[in-house]
Amino acid sequence: MPGRDRRELAAILAGGAIGALVRVGLLQTGAAGAPSWPWITFAVNILGAFMLGYFATRLQERLPLSAYRRPLLGTGFCGALTTFSTVQVELLKMLDAHRYVLAVAYAGSSIVLGYASLHLATAFVRRVRAVA
Amino acid sequence: MSPAVWLGVAALGGVGALLRFFVDGVIAARAEGEFPIGTFVVNVTGAATLGLLAGLALTGDALVLAGTALLGSYTTFSTWMLETQRLVEEGALLTAAANALVSLGVGLGAAALGRLIGAHL
Numbered sequence: 001m002p003g004r005d006r007r008e009l010a011a012i013l014a015g016g017a018i019g020a021l022v023r024v025g026l027l028q029t030g031a032a033g034a035p036s037w038p039w040i041t042f043a044v045n046i047l048g049a050f051m052l053g054y055f056a057t058r059l060q061e062r063l064p065l066s067a068y069r070r071p072l073l074g075t076g077f078c079g080a081l082t083t084f085s086t087v088q089v090e091l092l093k094m095l096d097a098h099r100y101v102l103a104v105a106y107a108g109s110s111i112v113l114g115y116a117s118l119h120l121a122t123a124f125v126r127r128v129r130a131v132a
Numbered sequence: 133m134s135p136a137v138w139l140g141v142a143a144l145g146g147v148g149a150l151l152r153f154f155v156d157g158v159i160a161a162r163a164e165g166e167f168p169i170g171t172f173v174v175n176v177t178g179a180a181t182l183g184l185l186a187g188l189a190l191t192g193d194a195l196v197l198a199g200t201a202l203l204g205s206y207t208t209f210s211t212w213m214l215e216t217q218r219l220v221e222e223g224a225l226l227t228a229a230a231n232a233l234v235s236l237g238v239g240l241g242a243a244a245l246g247r248l249i250g251a252h253l
Contacts, residue, residue, distance in 0.1 A: 009150060012149050013147070015149065016145050016146040016147070016148060016150065016205050017142040017143065017145045017146035017149075019149070020141055020142065020145020020148065020149075020200075020204060021142050023200070024145075024196060024204075027200060045210070049209060049213040049214070052210035053213075053214065053217070056214055071153075074211075075149060075152070075153055075211075076149050078208075078210040078211075079149050079152060079205070079208040079210060079211055080146075080149045080204070080208075081210070082209035083203075083205075083208065083209055084175040084179060084207035084209050084212060084235075085175070085179045085181070085182035085199075085204060085206070085207040085243070086182065086199075086200065086203075086204055086207075087209065087239075088182070088183070088242070089183060089247075091240055092243055092244055092247065110209070111213075114213040115213050115217055115232075118210070118214055118217050119217055122217065
């Protein structure tokens with residue numbers, strides 16, 4: 001396997017490990033119980049979407065192509081910090097408890113705010129470039 | 133959690149991200165069209181598997197390692213949003229809306245199905 005590939009895979013592994021540690025570490029602070037608003041999952045997803053918007057735009061459009069930054073920060077860290085599967089199981093628990101309004105609000109606001117934060121980060125990077 | 137479990141979280145978190153990279157690469161290489169099918173397959177299979185673990189009533193360190201660390205890292209919210217936003221920028225509004233809504237609907241269904249299967253195993 002060529003050196004660049006191995007470096008790319010190592011970067012994904014390292015970024016993924018750090019992203020998972022941060023997410024699990026934050027989740028350890030929360031208590032499990034009746035289904036309520038999953039603040040930790042919600043926050044890491046919105047924040048991770050913002051960071052990926054920033055990294056993806058900056059690395060693709062501003063900095064010279066790098067063999068390991070995008071896999072480390074994007075695929076590894078942001079990909080692992082944020083999660084889709086946990087959201088689905090959280091939604092199932094809300095539906096089990098007949099908390100339909102909560103489920104719709106959680107799913108809807110995650111998508112709307114995740115999208116908006118990624119869009120904002122992208123626009124911010126491009127504006128800095130336009131000024132510079 | 134013990135230091136060994138934290139070490140496991142780091143290792144499985146890294147493995148989950150690598151697994152996502154490989155599955156996405158294999159699916160995307162075979163796919164045609166603009167729908168980001170690679171991330172879709174990753175997220176739906178991950179949601180189904182996490183549902184399965186919930187159905188098996190996995191708890192404690194085992195759930196943290198296999199569920200939160202491995203499957204949490206394997207699936208991704210940020211890339212799902214990035215691909216949706218880039219589709220909007222390219223003017224592919226229908227595909228973008230489909231990516232947002234179909235992923236959510238199929239993901240939820242997959243998690244429910246996985247949980248049902250897990251509960252009967």
